[in-house]
Every structure is written in structure tokens, then in C-alpha cells.
Amino acid sequence: MRQRVISVADEGPSFTERVYTVVHGIPAGRVATYGQIAEMAGRPRAARQVGYAMHRCPANLPWHRVVNAQGRLSLPADSSSGLAQRRLLEAEGVVFIGGRIDLAIHGLGSSAGD
């Protein structure tokens, strides 16, 4: 019977949990898109779920390094979190051009910025 004995070890960390690990692995001064993170977490199409995971905003998680594919913050610019995110990114050396981030510079894999 392939009834798969349910065990905690078999369950493993949920996708969201893995997202936290990936996001936490983003070096300062760089940003990653939801799709990028989703892909690193093992679900290339679960970009939405990444945002959902960020919504939880767990402590010690550099959620501010997560931006959308356009290099812009997905949070409302007038929200406290939105302002905080931009402030944190600028504090890490991220440059905002026209209100958006150049993923070609700060995106993962980019040597620039180091």
C-alpha cells in the first residue's frame, strides 16, 4: 500500500518554511524577486506563495530584500512597511532609480555591488 505513512520527518518543512530559508540566504545589498525565490525554494511558479509567506513577516527574516519582478516594492509606498523596506534596502547599499531597483545590479548572481 502506497498509503505513505505520515510522519513529521516525511512531511518536512513546508514550502513557506523553505522560502524563509531562501530569503534569509539573500546577502545584504542585493534583492531577489518572488519568482526567483520561489524557484530557489523548489516551486518556480509559486511566486504568489512567496509573497504570502512574506505576509507573515517572521522575525529575523530579511523580507525587505524581496521585491517584485519589476524591481519595485510590492507594498504600498505609503505604508509603514513599504517605507521601512526602502529605508532598509538603501541602508544596505541598494540604489533606487526612479523609485525602483535595478535588478541587473542588485539582483542575485550580480557581482556588482560587492
Next chain:
DNA sequence: GACTTGACTAGAC
């Protein structure tokens, strides 16, 4: 187990 929701993305208009 089906329905709803959401910090997404890419394509079309």
C-alpha cells in the same frame, strides 16, 4: 476535500 484569498508574473490591449 472544495472554495477563497493573496507582498506574483507574463502577455494582451
Next chain:
DNA sequence: AGTCTAGCCAAGT
């Protein structure tokens, strides 16, 4: 460049 639609996936109810 801005807006709308469709596809996507996981978590919560």
C-alpha cells in the same frame, strides 16, 4: 506607460 486577464501555487476556512 498604465490597465485587464489568465495562469500559477500553497495556506486558511
